[in-house]
Amino acid sequence: MKENNKNYSIMNIGKFSDFHKKGRITVGEDLNLTGCEISINSLPADQSIPFVHSHKENEEVYIVIQGTGKFIVDGEEFAIQEGSLIRVAPAGQRVLKAGNEELIYLCMQVQNNSLKQATNDDGIIHETKVSWM
Numbered sequence: 001m002k003e004n005n006k007n008y009s010i011m012n013i014g015k016f017s018d019f020h021k022k023g024r025i026t027v028g029e030d031l032n033l034t035g036c037e038i039s040i041n042s043l044p045a046d047q048s049i050p051f052v053h054s055h056k057e058n059e060e061v062y063i064v065i066q067g068t069g070k071f072i073v074d075g076e077e078f079a080i081q082e083g084s085l086i087r088v089a090p091a092g093q094r095v096l097k098a099g100n101e102e103l104i105y106l107c108m109q110v111q112n113n114s115l116k117q118a119t120n121d122d123g124i125i126h127e128t129k130v131s132w133m
C-alpha cells in the first residue's frame with residue numbers, strides 16, 4: 001500500500017470505451033482501499049472467464065458498464081447488460097461470458113457481512129462551504 005497522508009486517493013483509468021486494451025486491472029492498492037477491492041474488466045465478444053469460482057469470505061458485486069453477456073451462479077443462467085448489477089454470495093459458484101460485443105464490467109469484492117452501517121447512519125454533515133456553494 002502506498003503512503004498517503006491525505007484523506008483521499010485519486011486515479012484515472014481512461015474511458016471505459018477504451019478499456020479493452022487493458023483486460024483487467026485492480027485498483028485497491030493504487031487507491032489505498034482498506035475495505036474492498038475493485039477490478040475493472042474487459043471480456044472480448046463471445047469470450048468467457050475460463051473457470052468457475054467461488055470465494056472463502058468475500059461477496060462480489062458485478063456492475064456492467066458496457067455490452068451484454070451471460071452470467072451463471074450455481075448453475076442458474078441469466079442475461080446481463082449495461083446497467084446490470086449482480087451480487088454473488090461467497091459460496092456462489094460463478095462464471096460469466098460476453099455476448100456478441102465486448103463486455104466491460106466492474107467487480108467489487110468485500111468481506112461478506114462486514115457492512116455495519118450505510119450512508120444515512122454513517123454520514124456526517126459539516127458546515128464547511130466550498131467555492132461553488
Ligand code: ZN
Pocket residue numbers: 053054055060
Ligand atoms: Zn471472484
